Amino acid sequence: MSTTRERSPARAPRPSADVLANLAVRALCEEARLSPKPGLVDGRGAGAHGDMDLALLLASAEALRPAFRSLADAARRTATGAGPRGELDLREELQRRRGLGPRDEYEPRRLLVLREELGRIGRAGEAAMSRVTGGVNTHRGALWTLGLLVAAAAIGAATDREAARVAARLAGLPDRNVPAGAISHGERARRRYGVSGARGQAVAAFPHVIGVALPRLRLAGAAGLQQDAARLDALLAVMSLLEDTCVLYRGGREGLRVVRSGAERVLAEGGAGTRRGRDALLELDERLTARRLSPGGSADLLAAAFFLHSVPWPSPADARPCRRQGRRPACRR
Ligand SMILES: CC(C)(COP(=O)(O)OP(=O)(O)OC[C@H]1O[C@@H](n2cnc3c(N)ncnc32)[C@H](O[C@H]2O[C@H](COP(=O)(O)OP(=O)(O)OP(=O)(O)O)[C@@H](O)[C@H]2O)[C@@H]1O)[C@@H](O)C(=O)NCCC(=O)NCCS
Numbered sequence: 045m046s047t048t049r050e051r052s053p054a055r056a057p058r059p060s061a062d063v064l065a066n067l068a069v070r071a072l073c074e075e076a077r078l079s080p081k082p083g084l085v086d087g088r089g090a091g092a093h094g095d096m097d098l099a100l101l102l103a104s105a106e107a108l109r110p111a112f113r114s115l116a117d118a119a120r121r122t123a124t125g126a127g128p129r130g131e132l133d134l135r136e137e138l139q140r141r142r143g144l145g146p147r148d149e150y151e152p153r154r155l156l157v158l159r160e161e162l163g164r165i166g167r168a169g170e171a172a173m174s175r176v177t178g179g180v181n182t183h184r185g186a187l188w189t190l191g192l193l194v195a196a197a198a199i200g201a202a203t204d205r206e207a208a209r210v211a212a213r214l215a216g217l218p219d220r221n222v223p224a225g226a227i228s229h230g231e232r233a234r235r236r237y238g239v240s241g242a243r244g245q246a247v248a249a250f251p252h253v254i255g256v257a258l259p260r261l262r263l264a265g266a267a268g269l270q271q272d273a274a275r276l277d278a279l280l281a282v283m284s285l286l287e288d289t290c291v292l293y294r295g296g297r298e299g300l301r302v303v304r305s306g307a308e309r310v311l312a313e314g315g316a317g318t319r320r321g322r323d324a325l326l327e328l329d330e331r332l333t334a335r336r337l338s339p340g341g342s343a344d345l346l347a348a349a350f351f352l353h354s355v356p357w358p359s360p361a362d363a364r365p366c367r368r369q370g371r372r373p374a375c376r377r
C-alpha cells in the first residue's frame with residue numbers, strides 16, 4: 045500500500061542562486077574537459093580553433109559565475125514578487141507602459157521586465173567573458189542557453205522540461221535594449237541559410253537538449269554505463285541533428301553535412317564506448333580539425349544538458365527516464 049508520502053512527495057526547496065551558478069559553471073567545465081570531442085577544444089588540444097584552449101575555456105566559465113548568479117537572483121526576485129527593481133518600481137513601470145491590467149495580465153508583464161533585466165545581465169556577462177578571453181567568443185551561446193535555464197530554475201520550474209518551457213517563454217519576449225552592433229556570425233548564418241540558430245533553439249524549448257542529449261545521459265546513469273562514453277554519445281547525437289550556426293558560418297551547408305553525417309556514423313559504429321565507434325570518432329575529429337569545423341553550438345547544448353541533469357529539481361518526477369527515448373525526436377528533420 046502506498047503511503048501519503050509516496051503519493052505526494054515533499055517538494056525539495058528551490059536551489060539558491062549560488063547553487064545554480066555553481067552548477068552552470070561546473071557544467072561548462074565538464075563539457076570543456078570531456079575528451080575526445082570532434083573539432084572542439086578539450087583536454088587534448090584546441091581542435092578546430094586557433095584561438096582557444098582548455099585553460100581559456102575554464103577561465104571563461106569562471107568569469108561567467110557572477111552573471112549566472114545575477115540572472116538567478118533577478119529571476120528569483122521576480123518569482124517572489126519583488127521584481128528586478130522592487131515591486132513598487134515595477135508597478136510604476138508597468139503603469140507607465142500600458143497600464144496595469146488584471147492579475148492574469150500582470151504576470152506576463154512582469155516577465156517582460158525580467159526579460160530585459162536578463163538581457164542587461166547577459167550582455168554584462170558577455171563583456172566579462174570578453175575581458176578574460178581577449179575578445180574570443182568562448183561561451184556566448186552557452187551563456188544565452190544556460191542563462192535562460194538558470195533563470196527558469198530560479199523562477200521555480202519543477203522539472204527540466206518545465207525549465208525549458210519557461211526559458212522558451214523568456215527567449216520569445218522582446219528586449220527593447222538590444223544595442224545595434226556588429227552583425228554576429230550566427231546572424232550571418234541565419235540570414236544566409238535560413239536557420240533559426242541559438243535563439244530558435246531556445247524559443248523551441250531546447251528540443252536537442254530535452255529530447256536528444258538528456259535522455260542519453262539519464263539512460264546511461266540508470267544502466268550504469270561508462271559516463272564519458274555516454275556524454276560523448278550525447279554530444280554526437282546533438283551534432284547529428286543540430287543546425288549549428290558555428291559550423292554553417294565556417295563551412296556552409298557542406299560543412300554542416302560533414303559534421304552531421306560524421307557524428308551519425310560514429311553512433312552507427314557503436315558510439316564512443318566501442319572500439320569501432322572510438323576509431324570513427326577520432327577520424328571525425330581529424331576531419332573536422334583539418335577543415336576548421338567546430339560544432340560549438342552542440343558543445344553549448346551538451347553543457348546545458350549537464351546542467352539540467354545536475355539540478356536538484358523540486359519535483360522528483362523529473363528523475364524518471366524519458367519514456368519517449370525510442371521515438372524519433374521532434375527536432376529530427
Ligand atoms: C541569442 C544570442 C545567442 C545571440 O545569437 P547569435 O546567433 O546572433 O550570435 P552568435 O555570436 O553567433 O552566438 C550564437 C552562439 O550560439 C551557439 N550556437 C550556434 N548554433 C546554435 C544552435 N543551433 N543552437 C544553440 N546554440 C547554437 C554558438 O556558440 C558556439 O560558437 C562559439 C564560437 O562561434 P563564433 O563566434 O562564430 O566563433 P568562431 O567561429 O570561433 O569565430 P572565428 O574564430 O572563426 O572568427 C563557440 O564558442 C560556442 O559557444 C554560437 O556562436 C545571445 O547571445 C543574445 O542575444 N544575447 C544577448 C543577451 C541576452 O539577451 N541574454 C539573455 C539571457 S543570458
Ligand SMILES: Nc1ncnc2[nH]cnc12
Binds near residue numbers: 093186
Ligand atoms: N569545447 C568547446 N570547444 C570550442 N568551442 C566551444 N564552445 C563551448 N565549448 C566549446
